[in-house]
Amino acid sequence: MDNQLQKDMWNGRAGASWVRHNSLLEELLSEPGRQCMALFDLPASAQVLDVGCGCGNQTLDWASRLDPSCTITGIDISQPMLALAEDLKSANQSSLQANVSFVLGDASESMFPEASFDAIYSRFGVMFFADPTAAFAQLRSNLKPNGQLGFVCWQSPALNPFFTAPMQAALTVLPPPPPAKPGAPGPFGLSDRERTYSVLSEAGFTEVTVEPLKLELSAGADRSFDDLFQELIQIGPAAALIAESDPALGEQAKTAVYETLGDFYAVGKGVRFEANFWLVSARR
């Protein structure tokens, strides 16, 4: 099984949206990334891989925390997202300590020599594999003996109004998309805790832990709702549904989403969404 659909998506509309809204997404999502970083117990001169690094924000965050004897490599299938990652690297060079490099490629393929890394990290970048067990087995082989895998992913849509509130509003106007198969590649690809245990165990990992993390995501405290809405309406599954719909119905759906998202906004506080994640750790 290959990941061509995801390659098309992340080199197309989804990648363009993440590039365009990078600052807002980073404001919303930096905390789960930080909490995932805290899982790691790194050796001296650590070699770290950031899987599905996207626009590189987390890779660069690692590089500002690690010392110059360390290296951090970000890998991603999205050319436009990696282009922004390179720009951000250049713009933030003075704050970077560890060596940073970005690689364009599919992390589920044999991109690196066996046992290259002490740690493999990912914020929301490992839920898109067509064959998760094979992909994690590949990543495991990239780890040194006893190396650590740590990632953060979304729990079920029902526990994450950041996705479901705009979608439910859009669906009051638009026909629903075909139902996604449980565990299909996508933001909720690893939302089932038991399945994540079995995928990682079957891939050969040991000491697997999958712990819940509940946070409030917030952004835009100094922005008006209308200003924030112009960005929020272009992010996530509801945005994709609206983009593919009849334009007149799409406009009605945007109005419905506008009304719904207003409930998540307060002047001086911006938008706030309760969010539920899995923090996952495992050893080679």
Ligand SMILES: C[S@@+](CC[C@H](N)C(=O)[O-])C[C@H]1O[C@@H](n2cnc3c(N)ncnc32)[C@H](O)[C@@H]1O
């Ligand atoms: C939701 S985004 C997260 C990006 C980044 N980690 C962040 O948190 O800002 C998912 C990322 O995973 C990447 N991705 C999906 N499948 C991949 C694969 N097989 N190999 C490498 N990257 C992949 C996408 O291109 C995208 O950049």
